[in-house]
Amino acid sequence: MGGVDKPATGQHPGILFVNSKITKPDELSPEDYTKWYEKVHIPDIFKTSGIKEASRWQTVDPKSERPYLALYPLEDLTFLETDEFKAIPVHDDSLPGSHAIFDFADFDTRYYKFVQHYEAEGTKSGQPDFVIAAGFTPADEEDYDNWYRQEHLMEISGITGWRKTQRYALTFARQNRKPAGEKQLAEPPKFLTLHFFDGSSLPEKELAGAGESEWTKKQLGSMKETQMAIFKKLSQYTK
Template sequence: MGGVDKQATGKNPGLLFVNSKITKPDEVSDEAYTKWYEEVHIPDIFKTSGISEASRFLSIDPKSERPYLALYPLGDLDFLQTDEFRSIPVHHDSIPGSHAIFDFADFDTRYYKFVQHYEAENAKSGQPDFVIAAAFTPTDDEDYENWYRQEHLKEISGITGWRKTQRYALTFARQNRKSAAEKELDEPPKFLTLHYFDGESLPEQELAGASGSEWTKKQLGSMKAQQMAVFKKLSHHTK
């Protein structure tokens, strides 16, 4: 099938990536967390000038360390360094006790710079049903880039349900650990790829087949670090 490269909009495009979990489920339920996110937090974010789109996903793995994923495309990555972004409220009366969400949830927050957007020709609009988040630190950045552009994207684009792939490079990461006893997370991998698919489920056999080439085996086998997770769409919002 194949796809086409698309230019990102904005002067310094990027992505705000927020992977989270509830740390006190006896005090803040999944329903309460979702209500805060959907009815309070995203509307607060949309009051700013720098973010106009938000998507929420849930891991398909019931044992996932951080089951919730929020993605915010950015036209200007520099917005994340502004007082306007830092002033987005993290307190609300719907949150018990201190009213601070950081006391009840743990967030793995990452800032990414845009690298590539590759999508199916005549791709439909709206958020796809699934996203595969694949983060890597390769041994050889140049070979990694060539592998993606010359082979891997063509393989992925031929899989049933594929709609688009977006690639990014990490610029910043933090985790709001509350306890000194908790081990700090390792630095996230250097690059992030988001593969988006439509459908009731993912074509597992086809996806497995896309890892069969010698170049792919070489790349995956030599990674210094890698993280992989699959998420199903919960909601998509635009300003």
């Protein structure tokens, strides 16, 4: 298929990445969680001035600890530091007990700034069918960036169904809204790559083949930290 490296101009300068799980499934069902997320939470988010797009995804791995992913492209990363963003409601009468979502679900929230956008010529709009979320903390950041730009993206772009790839660098991470000093999740990988694919399934053999070069083996073998997850589309919203 092939792809082209798009300049930062016209791209969203950041993304809000929220990976979540239900912690009390006996009190909050997946159906009620989805209803809260899509009928209450996203509309509340869209009432703010800083977020105009949202997409929801679910892992393809039934054993995944955090099955749900929400992605929010950001036009201004500083919006995440505002009182407006921090005031997005986390209580709703539709939720059981305390009506506080943090009592029934756990959120791994990360803020990322834009690094690179690589896409197929004539990329279509709309939500892709799958996203591979790859988090890395490389041993050599310069070599890691060169590997992506000079080899890996060209390999990925030749795989059946590939639509686009977006790369980001971590700026902040927090679990729920815990105060500073409270025990948080371990620091996530420094860099995030989102590979978007179309199709009824992912071409597993082709994806495996993209990891066979010596440069790729060197990079993956030397990573200080790696996180990998595959998600399928659930829903997409635009303000």
